Amino acid sequence: MGRAPCCDKANVKRGPWSPEEDSKLKSYIQQYGTGGNWIALPSKIVGLKRCGKSCRLRWLNYLRPNLKHGSFSEEEDNIICSLYVNIGSRWSVIAAQLPGRTDNDIKNYWNTKLKKKLLTKQKKDQQSQTRRAFRLNQEIKRENGNLVLPNEVINISQTPNYLQTEHYSFPNPSFIQNYNLKEIEFSDNHQLQGINSQYPCDIYFQQDQLSYDPSTINNINSAGLAYVNHQQTDGSMKIDSGANSTFIESSNWGDISSLVSDYEGCHQQTMIQEDVTFDESMLFYGMVQTQ
DNA sequence: AATAGGCTCAACCGCCAGGGT
C-alpha cells in the first residue's frame, strides 16, 4: 500500500490559480490566518476546491505580503552565487538571506539564468588564469635558455589537418629542450578524425575544463596522438588514454615541467583511433615537437 | 505568417523530518 495522498485528487482543482481563487485565499488568511493547518484550510474557504499543499504554496510564493517580484539585482546575484558556492542548493536557506524572495523564485532564477552566468564567468577566469600561468612558465623557461621560440597560438579550426600533417613523438622529459611549448586554442567546434594511431602519445593537452559539466568531460576521449585530461571526483586530474586506460595524475596543472615529469612512463602507449569533438572555447595547451 | 525550438516560472511531485498520539 502506498502513501495516502494529502487530499482527494479527484475533487480538487489543479493548475494555474484564477484571480478569484487568489482573492478567496488571500482574504481568508488575512482575516483568520492559516489556523496552523494547511491541509484543513481549503475546506473552510467557501468555493475553493484546492489541495492544502497547493494553498500553502500559492500563499508563500505569490500571495503573502512583502514579496518582491521582478528582476534580481546585482547584489542579490552576488549573494545567491556566494551562498550556492558555500552551501549548495539549499534554497530555503538562501531565500532567508534575501527578504522578499522565495526559495522557488531563487531556484528558478538560478536554474535558468544565474547558473549560466556563473559558469561563463568561471570559464573566463579559468582561461585567463591558465594563460597567465602558461606564459609565465614559458617566460621562465625562455630565460633559462630551454626554449627559444616565442608563444605561438595555433588555431586548430583554421588548420584542421594540423595534427595529421606532422609526426610527433613524445618528448622524453630529458629532451624537453627540443620541444616548443605552444598554446593551442580551439576557438570553434572542431573534430579531429582518423588520426594515425601508430605514434605513441606525443601531444600533451591541458584542457581548461572546470567550467564544463562532468558528463560532457566524460564524453571526451583521447584522439590519436592526444591525451585528454579529466577531472576526478576528488579534485585531482587524470589523463585518459582511451582504451589503454593508462593515466597520469598531476596536482599542479599550471606547471608545465611537472606535467612533463608526470607524463613520463606513459609515452609508450599506442593510442587507439578515435574521433573526438572539441567544444567551443575549450582551451588546450600542447607540447609538440617541431624539429 | 508560420513554425520550431528555447526559455521562463508557476505548480506539482515525492521524500523526509518532526511532532503528536
Place this chain on the structure above:
DNA sequence: GACCCTGGCGGTTGAGCCTAT
C-alpha cells in the same frame, strides 16, 4: 517504539511566451 499527519524542501514538469528562421 510505532504509526500517522503535516509542513517543508528540492527536483521536475509543462503550459505559455518569446525569438529566430
